[in-house]
Amino acid sequence: MSLFHAYLKNSVDDATLRYVMTFASREVADEWWRIVSTPPSPYTKTITRISPQFYTHKNDPLLVCDFFCGRYHEATPPFLGRMFFTTLNRSDLGDGLAIIPPIDIADHVSGNW
Template identity: 45%
Template sequence: MSNLFYAYAKNINDDWSYRYLIVFATRAVADEWWRAVSTSTNLLYSNSIVRVTPQFYTHDPSRAVIAYSITDPSVAKQFLGKVIFTLLNDRDGRVFPVIESGPEPITDYISNTWFYIRSKVDKSIYWYRNDQDIVVASRTNSTRFLIRNTNHAFDGKVMINSDDITISLAAGKLSLSVADEGNLQAMRKAETFKFGDFVDGYSINGCGWISVDELPRTAIVKVNDNSGEAWELVMNGRVYDIVPPPPK
C-alpha cells in the first residue's frame, strides 16, 4: 500500500486557473509542510494559503503561489524533496485527475480534540482504560482520549510528529502516564509524550490475543526503541464507555 498522500489546491480568486495537484511523501509530511507554511514569517504565504481540509487548500496567486512554498527559503524549502506540485489544466481543459481516496474518511489531527486510538494494522483493536485505570488493547471496548499539544497556542491547529502532547480522559481529570512497569496508566499527573510516538512508540505487552482482564499480556506499554506498533487517531470507537463534555 502506498504511503503517498494527495491534496488539491485551488485559486481563491477564480474557478479556472492556478489549480494544483499536490503529492506528499506521507501524511505526516503533509501536516509538517502545513505547519511550516502556516507559521512562516513570510506573511504573503501564511496569510493567504488556507487549509480547508487535510486534502484541500486554497491560495491567492496574486500574493503567493502555493507551489513556490517549497522553493522559497523563508517558507518550506526543507520539503523540496518530499512534495510535488503539478499545475493542472485550466478548467476548460477538461482533464482533471482524481486523487486516491481510502475506504474511510481522513481524521484531522487537531489539537485539543477527543479521539479514539486504534491499531493501523488490525482496525478491530482499540485502546481501552479498564476499571484499574490501566490502558489495555481491546477488541470489544474503547475509550475516548483528549489529545492536546502542550503548547496551547496550537489548540485548534494540526499536530505533527515533533509536537509534545498530553493524553487525557474525562473522568476525574485523569491523564496518561507511564507506570513503573512501563504500562500506560491513568493518573493525576499528565506525562508529556511526542505525537510521533503513535508511529512506533507504543506496543502491546506480550503476544497473542487473550482476555483483556489478563493485563500482563494486553497492556499498552511505552517503548523507546522504535519497536512499537503503528496506531491511528479516529473519531469513532467500539463503545462509548465515557462520554466527556466538549472541551472548553
C-alpha cells in the same frame, strides 16, 4: 509510509492555478501545513486549509509555485524530495480534473471529519 495527495485551488476563480500536492506521507503534509500557516511564513494570509485534502490559495505575487525558490526558501529544504506540486489542467479550457484517491482519515488539525 504511503503517499498522500491534496488539492490546492485558487480561491479567486474556478479556472486557473489548480494543483495536486503530492507528499511522501500524511505526516509530511502536516509538517508543510504547519510551516506555511505559522508566522513568519508569508503564506499565512494566502493559503487556507479547508480539509486535510483540500486547500485554497489567493493568486498574488507570492505564488504557491514559488515555495521552493521564492522569498520563503529558507523553510523549504526539509521538503525537497518529500513533496512536489503538479499543475492541473485549466477548467476554463474544458480540461477535466485529475482525481486523487479520497482517504478516510482523522484531521490532525481540526479533529475527526
